[in-house]
Amino acid sequence: MTPWLRRQRALADYTLASLARRKGKNIALVAVYAIVVFVLASAMFFAASLRLETSAVLRDAPEVTVQKITMGRQDLIDGAVADEIGKIRGVTSAKPRLWGYYYDRIVGANYTVMVPDDPEMIPEPGSVIVGEGIPRARGFKWSGAPLFLSRYEGDLKRFNVARAFESDSALMTSDLMLMNETDFRDFFEIPAGLYTDVVATVRNPNEVATIVEKGSNALPQMRFVTRSDIERTYQKLFDWREGLLAALAAAGILAFVIFAAEKASGLSAEEMREIGILKAVGWDTRDVIAMKLWEGGLVSLGAFLLGTVTAFAHVFFFGAPLFAPILKGWAVIYPDFALAPHVDGLELLTLALLTIVPYIAATLVPIWRVASGDPDAVMR
Template sequence: MKKSKINLYLLEFSINALLRAKAKNISILLIFTLLVALLSSIFFISNSIRYELNSVVDTLPEIIIQKVKGGREYDIEIDRVDDIIAINGVKSVIARVWGYYYFANAGVNFSIIGINQYEEQYKSSLERLTNRVDFDTLEANSSMLVGIGVRDIMKRNYYNRYFNFIKPNGKLKKMTIAGVFRDDILLESNDIILMSQRDAREILGISPSMATDIVVKVANPKEVSTIAEKIKFIYPDTRVVTKDDLKISYRNIFDYKSGLFLALFTISLFTFFMIVYDKSSGLNSQEKQEIGVLRAVGWSIDDILKEKFYEAFIISFISYLLGVILALFYVYILNAPLLRYIFEGYSKLKTPFELPFILDIETLAIIFFLSVPIYIGATIIPAWRASSLDVDEVIR
């Protein structure tokens, strides 16, 4: 008797046994591969989008302050900036003017961002932009820069050179499209319209003494939470959101979504378990005879179980590898048609972006734990049943 190392002869025997029942095994392999691919795709998509969002959040300032009245957000007074900048550790404070503009014809929301040429910008990409483009000139010509998605939507509605915004008082404001604005991070720049702050105020209906929110940059990341507390203390009517809060809530949303999917996926996993159980229970007379012969020539129950384990491992591991490769192809080369909508939300403008390539061992481990052991588990009892058949009965 050999010791409990990997027995190469047994391995070869298992492969041959698998090949003998080709039709049955290939169908199982196919179903299993597809299941694994589906599962892996969900994880890959959620990881990539989370990564993308995290890199957006990384470019943001450390603290965002919103004014909240009765649980709803309101515009915040600009002069609060002076009090906040006096707090020790604060690097800079910027009052932002921005908002959403609903374009009813296409049923989409544009994000309008008002930019003041001679102020510090809250994001480095905007900083680079103000170095290139003069927003005062844009204001003088009442024109704007738009994201690629915005341009396409406008074009489709025959606004090739300009766009008519409807102001809160019902009057029209005509803005010329001066150019298209690109950013490295497509997810956020696609639905954006940039214009001078005064134009933005006019369209969004924000009075000159107010701003949408105030953002605070903090040089030392360890001081963020203390500074956030101090701001909350000075202005109890505000909601103070730190970068870490944002990251955690993004993470929760995505973990929740993939968790929910997984909970639903359990059902298909269970179904699959039953299919495999059923398929490996139904032995045809040839397979029965084979086991009978093996037992007759001296194999023990344990040897046959081991051989069955090799079979199950080979099939499930191949499916695992194929499934992961298939998912990589589907997500990163085909850009995950259909499935990505689970994570993206409904805004029509948010669609076209590439998913960044993220692959970590942790995800591969989850997929492994949910595929290979389940398959092997499903074959344990059928394999044992087959191996403990009575020899004389089978051979006869």
């Protein structure tokens, strides 16, 4: 072992013993520190796994969505547009879609109503397939209960529930209701030949930009939304919410920094005596600073580990009950979903910089002030 390593080991050894001598005070410090880490870490882990979840969900979405814009609002689109889009080279398929929202006045929730593309998912006339959130919101007591939908006062339409989706796709299907095309047009009174929008799949993702350009030249009144646009918007949204929470936590960090600086400069008489004795027996200023830095390092390490581990449990085992409303938004029918545990080096490094750097910065000057005093002045 080199002399340097031996010195560090001896310092660590001494510091641990000295920390253990003032157990109560140090445990309080670590606890407060760990709470700061916990708050930030929870926000970061949660936002990161939401970002991951969205990009996983959007992986199967169509590359391009075409909407008709009339007077700045989205309007019903002619089915013939799909054929025109389909003719652009590079587009694998273009299909018109029928979907919309239905406001259920009984429970005050919005459902997404859709005509499925997959023939296996098309329900029989007069029946619907629903996501797990709808029977939950309606409080269905038994399976097979019919669903009554009312579009306006005095109107009532009956649908049989053919089946409900499993909850493993809850993020996407919780509020979803599938109908067949005839029922849909009848229910929403949409004339034949008109659709909500058109989606196109593209074989080579590098060609999306060119296809959008060609399409908007041919159909200038249409709006083209690409999958990466949607993904970027979600990323930014979650980033922004995470950043906002972190900025709010900054007030907490600041308070903690003041607390730490105060604690480091206002040493107890006993600690002062200890440093005085160390200096009297031959430690120089540098050794005392090194010892104090070890103390700060060990406290930081303990608090960081404690904070991240509890934040991990809070987010991934308990679903982040403390922050979820801010980060994921809310709705009457909110999907029940478990987050996939995911932590990466970037998050840990950011977290370390945001919490440990302020702590070290706050304690360095007080440490130096104590360490550089004369032994007799410190002890007096």
